[in-house]
Amino acid sequence: MNRFVANFYIIICLLCLFSLSISKAQELRCNVIINDQQVATQERQIITQMRDAISQFMNTTEWTTDKYREFERIKCNIFITLGGDSDVTQGRYTATVQIQSSRPIYGTDLESPLLTFFDRSFAFEYQPSQPLIFAENANTTNLTAMLAYYAYVILAMDYDSFANLGGNVVLPRILNILNNSQQANYAGWSAGDTRNRYWLSENLNNPQFxxxxxxxxxxxxxxxxxxxxxxxxxxxxxxxxxxxxxxxxxxxxxxxxxxxxxxxxxxxxxxxxxxxxxxxxxxxxxxxxxxxxxxxxxxxxxxx
Missing domain, CATH: 1.20.58 (Methane Monooxygenase Hydroxylase; Chain G, domain 1)
Known part of the structure; x- marks a missing residue:
């Protein structure tokens, strides 16, 4: 094989690798912060593992079939504040969470905030040995259900900002997670409160909005x-x-x-x-x- 042919194949391989890296880029660039100051425990490493697991779940899951380049990934933040009655040993947590997302403003270095949402019913179970896996059409853990729910809310809000009612492509998934999660009897999935996941889904899916x-x-x-x-x-x-x-x-x-x-x-x-x-x-x-x-x-x- 002469040098020209060898260089040609090298270039082709590099282009394929570059194309593959684009096609596999996930939709979100999510920063996860956990405030555990109210939790009395000597097992702080478990909280760190939880943060890393949530970050990996949000940032490596392919939420849609859309292809995102690295710079197109949606910037978002998840701030989890663990409650004082959380039991790290048993893996049971009460918490509140703030979800934030933004999108770039064309022609500037600025970001425009898209979503700021406070969820006061973020109760879940977590064990370090248990991987975070989400199955859209099955009952999953409450933690993965809530994280997936907010991933799709972030996507819906972002899509709406770039195309008229663009979020319609993911709204059925939000509703599906809601319906599946209501069977688990965790707070936040029913109509009992006016500021929770149920009503956020209802508003997004309601033609009145x-x-x-x-x-x-x-x-x-x-x-x-x-x-x-x-x-x-x-x-x-x-x-x-x-x-x-x-x-x-x-x-x-x-x-x-x-x-x-x-x-x-x-x-x-x-x-x-x-x-x-x-x-x-x-x-x-x-x-x-x-x-x-x-x-x-x-x-x-x-x-x-």
Missing amino acids: SPFREGMYQYHRLAMDNFTKDPEGSRKKIVEVLQKIKQVNQVRPNAILINAFFDAKSDELLNIFSEGDPSTIKQAVDLLVSIDPTNSSKYRSLIK
């Missing part, structure tokens, strides 16, 4: 991704989104999906409307105060 979800595409793809080129036009588009959210809020007041939106977006909205046309700012503030009264004092500060 389609205008809200359509607004996520308008907010991110049509406004934020064009903000550097046309800031005033982008602000007006975001005002249109707030009008849609207000309409949904009138039908479903205090809905968890709307609350989660403002948990993620209130600071970003303050920055967006900190300058611009005074009439547009006034219009935005009036809408924000009416939909998100919790942050009304912050929004009113925008009126100079």
Whole structure:
């Protein structure tokens, strides 16, 4: 084999390896943090193993058939706070969790927050010897079910931000996990509370929230991704989104999906409307105060 042919085969092999690395890239780049300060135990290494297992589960599972390049992976965070009544020896844990995700803003080095969600019913069992495996159509452990549920919520929110109702492709999976998990009798999967996994799934799958979800595409793809080129036009588009959210809020007041939106977006909205046309700012503030009264004092500060 001459040198030219040998080099040719080397190049082909490298290209194949590169292509394979792209095709196998997972969807999420998830950072996992566990706060165990309330837990009385000498077995701190088990908590470390748990964190590593959750991180591996989130970052190596292929959640969809879509192909992601490394830089396209969705940035997200999972902050788990273990409760003081957790029993490390028995492998039983009570916890709360905060889920965060973001997406890049086109033409900038900035990220736009997509999801901030607080789950106060994150109870589970974990043993270091037990691998985290998820089967979509079977009853799995509550930990893997909850993690998979939030993986698909993150994907749904991200897809909605890039295509109109783009999250529809994964919403059935969220509902499927919910239905399978209700048989296990863990908190958070039933309608008993207004701020839990049941209602987040209900909002995402309910046609009443389609205008809200359509607004996520308008907010991110049509406004934020064009903000550097046309800031005033982008602000007006975001005002249109707030009008849609207000309409949904009138039908479903205090809905968890709307609350989660403002948990993620209130600071970003303050920055967006900190300058611009005074009439547009006034219009935005009036809408924000009416939909998100919790942050009304912050929004009113925008009126100079």
